[in-house]
Amino acid sequence: SQQGEEDPQALSIQEGENATMNCSYKTSINNLQWYRQNSGRGLVHLILIRSNEREKHSGRLRVTLDTSKKSSSLLITASRAADTASYFCAGTNAGKSTFGDGTTLTVKP
Amino acid sequence: NAGVTQTPKFQVLKTGQSMTLQCAQDMNHEYMSWYRQDPGMGLRLIHYSVGAGITDQGEVPNGYNVSRSTTEDFPLRLLSAAPSQTSVYFCASSFRQSYNSPLHFGNGTRLTVT
Numbered sequence: 001s002q003q004g005e006e007d008p009q010a011l012s013i014q015e016g017e018n019a020t021m022n023c024s025y026k027t028s029i030n031n032l033q034w035y036r037q038n039s040g041r042g043l044v045h046l047i048l049i050r051s052n053e054r055e056k057h058s059g060r061l062r063v064t065l066d067t068s069k070k071s072s073s074l075l076i077t078a079s080r081a082a083d084t085a086s087y088f089c090a091g092t093n094a095g096k097s098t099f100g101d102g103t104t105l106t107v108k109p
Numbered sequence: 110n111a112g113v114t115q116t117p118k119f120q121v122l123k124t125g126q127s128m129t130l131q132c133a134q135d136m137n138h139e140y141m142s143w144y145r146q147d148p149g150m151g152l153r154l155i156h157y158s159v160g161a162g163i164t165d166q167g168e169v170p171n172g173y174n175v176s177r178s179t180t181e182d183f184p185l186r187l188l189s190a191a192p193s194q195t196s197v198y199f200c201a202s203s204f205r206q207s208y209n210s211p212l213h214f215g216n217g218t219r220l221t222v223t
Contacts, residue, residue, distance in 0.1 A: 096142075097212060
């Protein structure tokens with residue numbers, strides 16, 4: 001069973017717009033991580049938010065975590081064509097990370 | 110700095126054949142793991158290791174074996190390949206199995222079983 005479920009499954013926006021992806025998870029977590037995957041490549045870690053944090057920023061990325069709703073969101077501001085990729089959330093419990101099915105983001109130039 | 114290296118990049122097997130997917134990391138990471146990714150889906154954990162000599166099962170371990178004789182290497186063995194094992198396999202490592210160690214991924218091995 002998947003720990004995280006992303007919504008939407010696919011998102012298409014224009015360059016310069018903001019992109020928001022949501023993730024829901026099922027069991028308790030120690031932290032939640034977001035990863036990016038370019039086509040045909042491995043996943044790259046973007047940002048980690050701990051279970052006792054509510055919001056975290058890194059450059060153009062903003063992540064929120066609501067443990068009461070078991071949900072997280074990833075906001076990418078001022079998107080660029082190079083942000084086109086698949087984005088995955090992963091809930092970590094006891095050191096093991098369980099991934100959702102991902103959101104495919106397309107940013108049109 | 111190579112990071113996590115997986116070989117081979119591509120492999121085609123016939124049903125019933127066996128093979129080993131190699132994974133090596135040069136970051137002195139304690140924790141290593143294997144995932145499979147099926148088309149349009151996320152990653153599912155096959156096996157993991159928290160240190161040399163220690164391995165444990167993940168979500169989908171059937172049909173796979175692992176060993177961890179050194180800190181650097183974590184090979185994944187397919188005992189008798191089946192078409193259901195057609196997938197992309199990713200090896201990932203982290204500093205340790207702690208709460209705040211992100212995973213570092215290799216570029217994957219694309220396996221087709223006919």
